[in-house]
Amino acid sequence: MSEPRTAFDSFVDALAAGEGYFLECSNGHASLPPRHVCPDCGDASLERRSLPERGEVESHTIIRVPAPQFEADAPYPLAIASFGPVRLTGRLENVDPDGGDVEVGLPVAVDVRETDDHRFVVFTPQ
Numbered sequence: 380m381s382e383p384r385t386a387f388d389s390f391v392d393a394l395a396a397g398e399g400y401f402l403e404c405s406n407g408h409a410s411l412p413p414r415h416v417c418p419d420c421g422d423a424s425l426e427r428r429s430l431p432e433r434g435e436v437e438s439h440t441i442i443r444v445p446a447p448q449f450e451a452d453a454p455y456p457l458a459i460a461s462f463g464p465v466r467l468t469g470r471l472e473n474v475d476p477d478g479g480d481v482e483v484g485l486p487v488a489v490d491v492r493e494t495d496d497h498r499f500v501v502f503t504p505q
Contacts, residue, residue: 386413391500395490395498400430401427401462401465402427404422404424404426405422408420409465410465430465430489432488434467435461436484438483439457439483440458441477442457457471458470458485458487458502469489469499469501470500471503472503473504485504
């Protein structure tokens with residue numbers, strides 16, 4: 380029996396299709412799904428807004444001791460990237476984790492990768 384789909388699954392589907400979005404309340408606060416109310420003000424009127432195509436790395440680290448399902452991939456870089464009014468956390472691809480390729484301000488695009496049991500957010504340098 381398959382797992383029930385969640386609002387997060389719908390968000391990841393949208394990212395994978397190149398149709399990423401964030402939620403904005405009537406007071407202009409932005410947040411990422413899944414949400415039913417604005418985390419800043421409690422407004423229940425949330426509208427989808429298009430996620431910018433490019434973001435910028437704000438912080439990063441190297442994962443050397445990962446969760447068991449990602450042991451074969453270690454070490455790998457993980458980053459927080461700003462996409463307009465929201466921030467996403469994802470794995471950085473196509474960079475050398477120990478080569479100094481990653482720095483704050485690096486422009487990135489967002490995508491999704493899938494393993495046997497997991498989907499996760501990834502960034503690729505632009």
